[in-house]
Amino acid sequence: NAGVTQTPKFRILKIGQSMTLQCTQDMNHNYMYWYRQDPGMGLKLIYYSVGAGITDKGEVPNGYNVSRSTTEDFPLRLELAAPSQTSVYFCASSYSPGFTEAFFGQGTRLTVV
Amino acid sequence: QKEVEQNSGPLSVPEGAIASLNCTYSDRGSQSFFWYRQYSGKSPELIMSIYSNGDKEDGRFTAQLNKASQYVSLLIRDSQPSDSATYLCAVNMIADSSYKLIFGSGTRLLVRP
Numbered sequence: 001n002a003g004v005t006q007t008p009k010f011r012i013l014k015i016g017q018s019m020t021l022q023c024t025q026d027m028n029h030n031y032m033y034w035y036r037q038d039p040g041m042g043l044k045l046i047y048y049s050v051g052a053g054i055t056d057k058g059e060v061p062n063g064y065n066v067s068r069s070t071t072e073d074f075p076l077r078l079e080l081a082a083p084s085q086t087s088v089y090f091c092a093s094s095y096s097p098g099f100t101e102a103f104f105g106q107g108t109r110l111t112v113v
Numbered sequence: 114q115k116e117v118e119q120n121s122g123p124l125s126v127p128e129g130a131i132a133s134l135n136c137t138y139s140d141r142g143s144q145s146f147f148w149y150r151q152y153s154g155k156s157p158e159l160i161m162s163i164y165s166n167g168d169k170e171d172g173r174f175t176a177q178l179n180k181a182s183q184y185v186s187l188l189i190r191d192s193q194p195s196d197s198a199t200y201l202c203a204v205n206m207i208a209d210s211s212y213k214l215i216f217g218s219g220t221r222l223l224v225r226p
Contacts, residue, residue, distance in 0.1 A: 031212075035216070040121075041218055041219070042216045045216075056209075056213075090156060102147075102159075105156065
C-alpha cells in the first residue's frame with residue numbers, strides 16, 4: 001500500500017541552488033496537488049494538475065515549476081532557491097476533486113540557507 | 114478576503130467536553146467541504162467530508178454545513194487528549210473547468226486531561 005510517496009524526506013539547499021521534489025502515486029488518481037506549509041500555518045496550494053499534460057497555478061506558484069508527463073508522477077521544481085522557500089512540502093492526490101478525499105504524502109522538509 | 118478562514122486558536126477544552134471548530138469560505142459555488150486532522154510533524158488525514166446542508170455525524174464527530182451563510186463547522190463530542198491536533202478546513206473551489214482544493218490556516222485544539 002504505497003499511496004502517495006514523496007522523496008526526499010529532508011533536504012538542505014543553499015541559496016541559489018535548484019532541486020526537484022519527487023511525488024508519485026499508485027492509486028491511478030487524476031488530480032494531484034503540491035502544497036507548502038510554513039510553521040504554525042495551514043496549507044498553501046502551489047500548483048495542481050487535473051491529469052497528464054495539464055497543470056495550473058495555485059495560490060503561491062512563484063519560484064516553482066511543475067510538469068505532469070504521466071498519471072503517476074508530479075514533480076515540483078525549485079529554481080534559484082530562496083530562504084522564503086524554507087517550508088514543509090506536501091504532495092496529495094485524489095481520484096476526483098469534488099467528492100473524494102485527497103491523500104497526502106509524508107512531506108518533504110526543505111531548509112534553504 | 115481569504116478564501117477559507119479559520120480561527121488559529123489554540124482552542125482549549127477539558128477532557129469530555131464538546132469542541133466546536135468553525136470555518137467560513139468565500140466561493141458561493143463550492144460544493145464539497147472537508148475536515149482534516151494534522152498531528153504535529155505528520156501529514157493531514159481526512160476525518161469528515163460534507164456536501165449538503167445540514168449535519169453529518171460519524172462517531173464522536175459531527176460536521177455542519179450552511180451554504181447560505183458559507184459556513185462549515187466540526188463538533189467533537191467527548192473530547193479526548195488524543196484529539197489534540199490541528200484541524201484544517203478544506204473547500205473544493207471551482208477554477209475555470211477544474212477544481213482546486215483550498216485549505217484554511219487551521220485551528221489548534223488542546224484537550225486538557
